[in-house]
Amino acid sequence: MQNGIIVPLKGGFITGAIGPAATDTQLDISNMTFQANGTPSLAAIGGSGTGAVATVTISGGSKTATTLTFTAGTGYKVGDVLTIDGNTTNFTGSIVLTVIEEDLLGDESEGFINSPSSGFWNCVIPAESGNYNLTKISQIESDHERLWSIVTSGGDAGNHKDIAICFDKAIVKACQKPNQNITVTGLPVGVEIISVDLS
Amino acid sequence: MANFMEFKVDANKSLHLNVENVYRVGLAANTPTDADVLFYYNVASADGTDVWAVNVKLASAISQKSADDLDALVKRVNQSPGGIIKASEKLEDDLYLSATTPFAVASTAQPS
Numbered sequence: 001m002q003n004g005i006i007v008p009l010k011g012g013f014i015t016g017a018i019g020p021a022a023t024d025t026q027l028d029i030s031n032m033t034f035q036a037n038g039t040p041s042l043a044a045i046g047g048s049g050t051g052a053v054a055t056v057t058i059s060g061g062s063k064t065a066t067t068l069t070f071t072a073g074t075g076y077k078v079g080d081v082l083t084i085d086g087n088t089t090n091f092t093g094s095i096v097l098t099v100i101e102e103d104l105l106g107d108e109s110e111g112f113i114n115s116p117s118s119g120f121w122n123c124v125i126p127a128e129s130g131n132y133n134l135t136k137i138s139q140i141e142s143d144h145e146r147l148w149s150i151v152t153s154g155g156d157a158g159n160h161k162d163i164a165i166c167f168d169k170a171i172v173k174a175c176q177k178p179n180q181n182i183t184v185t186g187l188p189v190g191v192e193i194i195s196v197d198l199s
Numbered sequence: 200m201a202n203f204m205e206f207k208v209d210a211n212k213s214l215h216l217n218v219e220n221v222y223r224v225g226l227a228a229n230t231p232t233d234a235d236v237l238f239y240y241n242v243a244s245a246d247g248t249d250v251w252a253v254n255v256k257l258a259s260a261i262s263q264k265s266a267d268d269l270d271a272l273v274k275r276v277n278q279s280p281g282g283i284i285k286a287s288e289k290l291e292d293d294l295y296l297s298a299t300t301p302f303a304v305a306s307t308a309q310p311s
Contacts, residue, residue, distance in 0.1 A: 119242075120201060120217055120219065120220070121201070121217060122216065122217040122240070122253060122304065123214070123215070123216050123217065123253060123302040123304070124214060124215075124302075125300075125301075125302050125303075125304075126214075126301065128299065128300065129299070138253075138302070138304045140220075140240060140242055140251050140304065141242075142242055142243050143243060143244065143245065143246075144244075145244075145251065145304055145306075161208055161209075161212065162212070164214065165208070165212055165213075165214065168213075168214050168215055171215070171217075172203055172215050172283065175201035175203070175217070175281070176281050177281075
């Protein structure tokens, strides 16, 4: 039993390619019919997010080497099922992607910052002018300090303190009662959290 | 449950420092006034006698007396589990944290 902070992540896709379909079982190409090699940019429908657009790379004269590289989209979660309908020029039918952790920025749908078992959170360190998208939470333990690194998008000179204050409030709340998880809320408009890592 | 000291970021916003394990507060420099205030934690930071300290950087310097006042606030809030105390109880109401690096954590020698 412990306290923690739940951090909703952006739910965007990694920049790398997902696939190929021949070996990546999350890509279902059973309803896809190859027409021609190409790299069409197509919308992905379904799931809990919005705006997903993928570059579908079709090569080698068959569908088995097909990969997806997403260029847009936020709010997606592990387990979402996205469908990309064919453009008829390169393929007909559809490609179905079942989203797994590795597909998403931050490797998951939400991050979790748990209180250390033998130490404590002591403060939030706001992002600095060199990088307004890196807020840190200092965690002191005997012999060493650990830093939770919170990578955001949309941070700037005008809102980086407000980002820190959101995490500050969450920490204070989480520490006020035993066994309580607090979700970070109130981020400035346009700010999204990409990842949370303990370093 | 942790105890916190609240520092103003500006007129309406604040950040908190966990002071639960703080045993002493003092100015970073051995001078009459300083904007850097060290909060010493009773947590070993290395093999020797060094401890962790947080350098709270204020927008302007405070006196040794004000640092002592903060020390007293820490001791007071640490008598109330889960408590929060405002640094502004003893500091000027418009004294804010530094706009740059308001908190800096470092291993440091214990104060003399």
